[in-house]
Amino acid sequence: MHSRWIRILKVLGAVFLALAVLDLFCAWYYNPTSYLRDPDRATDLIRQPEAFTSRATEGFASMRMDAQGYNNAAVPDEDIFVLMMGSSHTEALNVPQDQNASAQLQALLSEAGYPGAVYNIGISSHTFARNAANLPRALDKFQPTGYVVVETADVLMFTAAVHAARDDGMELLPETDSPLPAWLTNRPLAATLYRQWGNLTSEEEEQIDTSYIPPDILHRYQQALTELFLQMRTEADAAGVELIFYYHPHLALTGDGGAETMTQRQCLGAFSAACQEAGITFLDLSDIFLQAYEAGFTLPHGFVNTSPGTGHLNADGHAMIARALFKTIAEKEAAK
Amino acid sequence: MSFVSVAFFVLFALTLTTQWLLPSRRLRQLALLAASYVFYGWWDWRFCFLMLFLTAVAFFTGLRLEKKPGSRPALALGVTVPLAVLFFFKYMGFFVDSFCALFGLNPAGALRILLPVGISFYTFQSLSYTIDAYRGKVAISHDFCKFALYIAFFPQLVAGPIVKAADFLPQLEEDRRPTGAGVAQGMNLFLWGMLKKAVFADQISPFVDSVFATPAAFSSGTVALAVLAYAIQIYFDFSGYSDMAIGCAICLGYDLMKNFDLPYLSRNVSEFWKRWHISLSTWLMEYLYIPLGGNRKGRARTYLNLMITMLLGGLWHGAGINFILWGGFHGLALCAHKAWARKFPAKPCFFRTAAATLCTFVFVCLCWIPFRAQTFSQTRAVLQKLFCWSGGVVFPHTWSIAAIVLLVLATLYCVFRNRDAQGRVHGDAPVFRLGSFWGTFAFALLAGFVLVLMYTGDNPFIYFQF
Numbered sequence: 113m114h115s116r117w118i119r120i121l122k123v124l125g126a127v128f129l130a131l132a133v134l135d136l137f138c139a140w141y142y143n144p145t146s147y148l149r150d151p152d153r154a155t156d157l158i159r160q161p162e163a164f165t166s167r168a169t170e171g172f173a174s175m176r177m178d179a180q181g182y183n184n185a186a187v188p189d190e191d192i193f194v195l196m197m198g199s200s201h202t203e204a205l206n207v208p209q210d211q212n213a214s215a216q217l218q219a220l221l222s223e224a225g226y227p228g229a230v231y232n233i234g235i236s237s238h239t240f241a242r243n244a245a246n247l248p249r250a251l252d253k254f255q256p257t258g259y260v261v262v263e264t265a266d267v268l269m270f271t272a273a274v275h276a277a278r279d280d281g282m283e284l285l286p287e288t289d290s291p292l293p294a295w296l297t298n299r300p301l302a303a304t305l306y307r308q309w310g311n312l313t314s315e316e317e318e319q320i321d322t323s324y325i326p327p328d329i330l331h332r333y334q335q336a337l338t339e340l341f342l343q344m345r346t347e348a349d350a351a352g353v354e355l356i357f358y359y360h361p362h363l364a365l366t367g368d369g370g371a372e373t374m375t376q377r378q379c380l381g382a383f384s385a386a387c388q389e390a391g392i393t394f395l396d397l398s399d400i401f402l403q404a405y406e407a408g409f410t411l412p413h414g415f416v417n418t419s420p421g422t423g424h425l426n427a428d429g430h431a432m433i434a435r436a437l438f439k440t441i442a443e444k445e446a447a448k
Numbered sequence: 449m450s451f452v453s454v455a456f457f458v459l460f461a462l463t464l465t466t467q468w469l470l471p472s473r474r475l476r477q478l479a480l481l482a483a484s485y486v487f488y489g490w491w492d493w494r495f496c497f498l499m500l501f502l503t504a505v506a507f508f509t510g511l512r513l514e515k516k517p518g519s520r521p522a523l524a525l526g527v528t529v530p531l532a533v534l535f536f537f538k539y540m541g542f543f544v545d546s547f548c549a550l551f552g553l554n555p556a557g558a559l560r561i562l563l564p565v566g567i568s569f570y571t572f573q574s575l576s577y578t579i580d581a582y583r584g585k586v587a588i589s590h591d592f593c594k595f596a597l598y599i600a601f602f603p604q605l606v607a608g609p610i611v612k613a614a615d616f617l618p619q620l621e622e623d624r625r626p627t628g629a630g631v632a633q634g635m636n637l638f639l640w641g642m643l644k645k646a647v648f649a650d651q652i653s654p655f656v657d658s659v660f661a662t663p664a665a666f667s668s669g670t671v672a673l674a675v676l677a678y679a680i681q682i683y684f685d686f687s688g689y690s691d692m693a694i695g696c697a698i699c700l701g702y703d704l705m706k707n708f709d710l711p712y713l714s715r716n717v718s719e720f721w722k723r724w725h726i727s728l729s730t731w732l733m734e735y736l737y738i739p740l741g742g743n744r745k746g747r748a749r750t751y752l753n754l755m756i757t758m759l760l761g762g763l764w765h766g767a768g769i770n771f772i773l774w775g776g777f778h779g780l781a782l783c784a785h786k787a788w789a790r791k792f793p794a795k796p797c798f799f800r801t802a803a804a805t806l807c808t809f810v811f812v813c814l815c816w817i818p819f820r821a822q823t824f825s826q827t828r829a830v831l832q833k834l835f836c837w838s839g840g841v842v843f844p845h846t847w848s849i850a851a852i853v854l855l856v857l858a859t860l861y862c863v864f865r866n867r868d869a870q871g872r873v874h875g876d877a878p879v880f881r882l883g884s885f886w887g888t889f890a891f892a893l894l895a896g897f898v899l900v901l902m903y904t905g906d907n908p909f910i911y912f913q914f
Contacts, residue, residue, distance in 0.1 A: 120487035130892035138900060236807045304900050311904030313454060368828075369664030369840060387720045409667070417846040420666075 113276035128438065133300065137444055141168045142307065144205075146297045147235075148181060149287050150180035154250035155197075155235045156242065156285040158182065160298075170207035170423050171415040175262055182233050193228025194441070195256040195353075196245040196262030201360065201425045202234025206415060207305040211427040216434035224442060228257055237285055240264035240357075249343055253350040259441060261347060261356045267383040268322055268376045271329075272334040278343055325378050341390035355439060357387060358395035360433060362413050363405060363421055371399045371405045371421075402433055449490035451692045459483060461697065467626050467700055476625060477597055484693045487602040495564040498533070498800070503599045505529045506574035507592055510581045514588040517533040526578035530571045537567055560655045563589075566606030568764055570599050572731055576898030577613040580737055586614045596619045603696035605688050609707040609727035616702075624701035633884045634699030636891065637707070640877035641691025642898050648854070649685035650903030651847040660820055663830045673831065677848035678820050679813045679857055683711065686725070691877065710744045710862060712855070713873055715804040716789075717781040720812060732761050750786065755779040770818040770827065777815045853909075 145163040150156065158181030159165065178184040183203050196202055196214045197321030204212035210219075214232035221230065231254060238246075243262050276282045292387065296302045325333070348355045359380070361373040377397065387394035397412075404410040412429030414421045425433070449456050463483040470476045489496045513519055548554065576600070578587035589595040598616050612900030659666050659674035666674070690707035697704045711724035720731040737757040743750040755776070762775020794800075810903075817834075821827040833840075866874045881887035 119883065123883065124889050126885045126888035127892045130889050130896055133893060134900065137897075141900065284501070301900070308899060308902065308904055318589040321506075332500070365658070365662040365665035365841070367662055367664060371665070409665075409839065411841060416844055419658050419845075420841055420843050422654075 117222075128269070134240060135205045135299060136303040138304045138427065139164075140166050140174065141300075142305055143167065143174075143300040144307075145177065147285075147287055149284075150181070152249060152253045154253040155233055155238055155246055157235055159235070159288065165205060165439075167205055168417065170334065170418050171426065172417070173206055173208050175205070175209040179239070182231070182235070183209065183212065184214070188229035188231060191228045192231045192254050192256045193226060193258040194230040194437075195250065195254050195260045196230060196232045196234060196263070197247070197250060197260065198234040199238050199240075200234070200236035200267065201265055202232060202263045203236055204232070204234065204423045204425065205236075207430055208428045211430055213425070213430040213433040215436070216431055217437050220434060220438040221298040221441070222302055224438070226441075226445065231234050231256075234263065238335060239269070239273075240266070241269055241273045242282055242285070244277040244344055245280050245282045245338055248347045251347060251353070255351070256353050259354050259356055259444075261358065261437060264357065264359050264383075265362075267359055268379040271333050271336045274333070274340050278336070322376055324378075325376070332376055332380055333379070334386055337383060337386035338389045339388050340391055345390045345392055350360065352442065354389055356393045356395060356437065358397060358433065359383070360397045360412065360429065360438065361401065363411060365421060371402060371411075393440060393444075395436055397436060401429075402429070404432055449487050451689065451696075452642065453658075455490065455912070459487060460699075464626055464631070464699060465582070473623055474593075477593060477620060480602075481593060481597045481600060481809065484600040484602040484605060488600065488605055492562070497523065498564055498567075499570060499600060500596070502533060502571065502574050503596045504592075506577050506599070507589065507595045509578050510588045510595075513578075513581045517584065518582065523578065523582045525672075526582075527575060530574050530578075534567060534571045537563055539763075539767045556664060560786065562606065564680070569604070569606060569608050569610055572610050572728075572764075572884040573613070576610070576731060578736060586612075589613070589617055592618075594831065601697070601702070603693040603700070603737065604704055607686070607693070608691055608725070609693065609705050609733050611704060611727070612731075615705065616716050619702055626699060626701050630701055631699045633879055634695040634697070635694070635882075636879045637698060637877060638692050638695030639891070639894055639898060641688040641693075641695060642902070643685035644691065646902035647898055648847065648851045648882075649681045649688060651901075652670070652681040652684075652845070652851060653903070655843070655845040655848060656681055660826065660830065663826070665832045665840055667842045668833055668837045670841060670843045671830060672846055675813055675817060675830070675834065676852065677845065679712070679809075679816050680848070680851045682816065682820075683708070683855075684851065709874055710859065712809050713805060713859060713863070714808050714812075715794075715801055716785045717778060717811065718785050718789075718809055721778075721782070722806060728761070732757050736760060749767050751783040752784045754786070755790055758782060763844030765819070769824060770822055773827075775817055777818075781811060 143164070143166045145165045147161045148158040148160060150158045159177045159252075161177060161179050161181045163177050163402050164174065165177060175183060183205060194214075194217065198215075202213065204214075209215060212231045212232065218230040221228075233250065233254070240262060247260070247262075263273045273282070297306070313378075344355060346394075361375045363371045364374050380396065384394050384396065401412050404412070410428050411424055411426070412419045412432055414423055415426055449459065463480065466479040466483075467476050470479060475566070485496050485499075488499060506526060506705045509522055512522040513526075516522060558623055577586065577589075577595075581588055589598070594617065597620060598611070598613055601616070603609055637649065656674050656678045659671055660678075663671050663674075678805070687708035694704045694706070705725050706725055707725060709723045711720055714720035714723050737753055740753040740756060741749050742753060745753075756779075758779030759772055760775070760777045762771045762773070762778070817830050818824075818827045862873050862876075866876060868874060880891040882891055
């Protein structure tokens with residue numbers, strides 16, 4: 113009886129030791145840190161302030177979030193010159209902190225002698241529409257002095273989402289994407305296993321064919337975008353800043369060794385036209401990406417531990433965006 | 449139902465429990481049969497009837513052959529029906545398309561037939577029973593339930609190992625049930641298989657898919673890495689499945705034959721086929737090569753028989769010119785090796801063995817190109833990129849590199865530790881002793897790593913399509 117208990121204890125001890133080793137491994141492999149609600153709602157969510165985060169599931173990077181829960185080396189003491197809003201691409205947890213677009217833009221601007229900081233408030237799942245809805249609160253909270261840059265990886269949105277953004281009627285993102293208790297979501301092993309479980313049991317979403325959009329629907333879409341952009345422009349003007357939207361398409365490799373952008377051309381046209389109508393600078397990175405591919409087979413998305421050209425922006429993609437934004441801002445500043 | 453799915457784990461846990469609890473052998477076998485049909489029907493329940501039909505054909509052919517030993521009509525029926533079914537489901541589309549292409553017809557109106565998962569495997573099992581029954585090499589089964597279980601036994605149903613009736617039916621006469629030691633051993637093997645399949649093979653897959661889809665876009669070095677990665681992917685995918693199948697069977701108290709034995713350590717192509725997909729190569733040898741005359745009818749016939757066997761072996765993998773090409777290359781290499789070995793008998797020497805192993809590996813890797821590429825133009829594009837060194841996207845895929853390192857380390861371990869009395873190297877996965885502290889620790893750690901690192905996208909086993 114006694115020896116049986118000892119054996120059970122031994123087995124339990126071995127399992128606990130294995131779990132501890134795995135937890136340590138996951139602290140490096142996938143350690144997302146949980147979300148909190150942003151009390152000022154500049155973004156729906158923030159990460160745990162000062163939390164360490166790491167991931168090797170897509171790219172290899174680890175970093176500490178700043179005191180406000182965003183991916184920056186620190187909350188700047190000086191004025192914010194450029195406020196970067198965007199999704200997980202802008203949040204950039206897949207690349208080292210000094211290689212994301214915001215940090216690289218900061219370096220370029222500082223080198224050129226521009227005062228003020230670039231501050232990144234990109235958060236995963238914050239689509240263009242969501243950032244548009246949050247814009248007035250973000251302006252209020254961070255009070256940028258120069259520019260607000262809003263990223264989009266997609267120029268095709270549901271018209272209803274555009275209207276919801278305009279009316280600030282978007283449903284808030286849930287604080288945590290896991291029903292596990294909060295203390296468990298901060299355990300790297302539990303978070304990783306939960307992510308694996310979610311992926312394993314998730315069902316593929318039905319794909320809607322968007323290769324062609326009828327003119328009347330496209331017209332309504334462009335109208336909705338224009339209304340939203342005009343409203344955003346008014347908010348930006350009131351805060352004394354200029355808006356820059358940029359679009360970074362994924363590249364698809366072609367059979368002849370070339371590359372093309374995966375873009376819904378009609379929607380890109382509508383998005384671009386709406387920006388023009390609202391007087392907002394729109395930066396389409398398609399040509400820059402294609403030129404970089406032709407010059408040196410550089411792909412802006414994808415990591416060596418996933419597959420080429422897919423997923424999030426890599427360090428090369430961030431560098432291209434930073435350079436394009438710097439050029440745009442420098443031109444605007446020179447024109448002032 | 450895939451081995452790497454929540455549904456499978458639920459089904460397996462239920463099956464294991466029933467096998468443990470049910471008191472009579474008959475009930476256990478019925479439960480196992482039911483589980484096997486649920487497993488198969490999970491894809492498409494209609495194909496259960498197809499499997500049942502083929503089972504019935506083989507079963508009644510066996511009974512007929514028992515009544516009339518050596519009856520050629522019974523044999524003809526027992527062989528023709530499964531082959532006709534296989535042809536209809538697997539090759540009809542290919543031949544219709546080829547016919548249309550030849551005569552410039554539009555194949556759009558042709559019937560598109562859904563390929564039942566694993567049809568090649570259970571068809572071959574039913575054929576082996578019929579032929580062995582004709583040869584009097586197997587005891588005729590009089591119990592339909594047991595025979596149906598032989599055909600449908602779920603661990604090996606959809607991707608092998610291809611089990612011969614003479615090896616499996618006798619097990620059904622014994623009082624087989626799960627034991628603690630068996631479950632521990634089976635779980636170990638299952639886990640190693642899952643590591644190979646769900647972690648490495650599946651993580652490599654997206655990279656290989658990208659490169660083979662647009663080889664012209666990638667640098668020659670990256671294409672070479674993708675070719676090497678595919679060699680590892682298909683090995684890990686298929687041998688991983690076999691390990692999982694054998695592990696499941698051991699848990700349930702049954703034994704299946706070993707299907708892989710370090711194939712990339714082969715010193716020549718003949719040896720490769722004794723180490724790769726052993727159950728298929730044994731089947732082809734026993735039921736095709738030897739009946740054709742094997743090496744008993746002169747040199748020219750031997751080469752012809754080898755070519756026929758390998759071309760049909762290629763075609764077994766799928767209806768397509770690429771598979772025929774793959775089989776043809778292997779057939780030619782087997783003929784060349786036979787001729788070479790006749791003229792220059794092997795002399796054991798370390799450097800010669802190393803060079804021969806490397807050459808065999810490179811040859812096998814090159815043969816995988818048409819196998820994976822699926823079209824002739826894609827094969828040409830990959831070969832062009834490989835041999836005309838040129839630039840493109842450079843992509844040092846970390847999972848592929850990690851798999852190469854792992855394979856090299858595991859191979860070195862086996863070379864130094866797993867040699868038999870004749871110096872032949874074998875690849876057996878280490879078994880952790882559950883119950884001991886370090887054994888449990890290593891098992892739990894490995895299980896954790898598999899769960900954490902496994903690819904969770906949709907990636908079916910490569911051999912399911914065959």
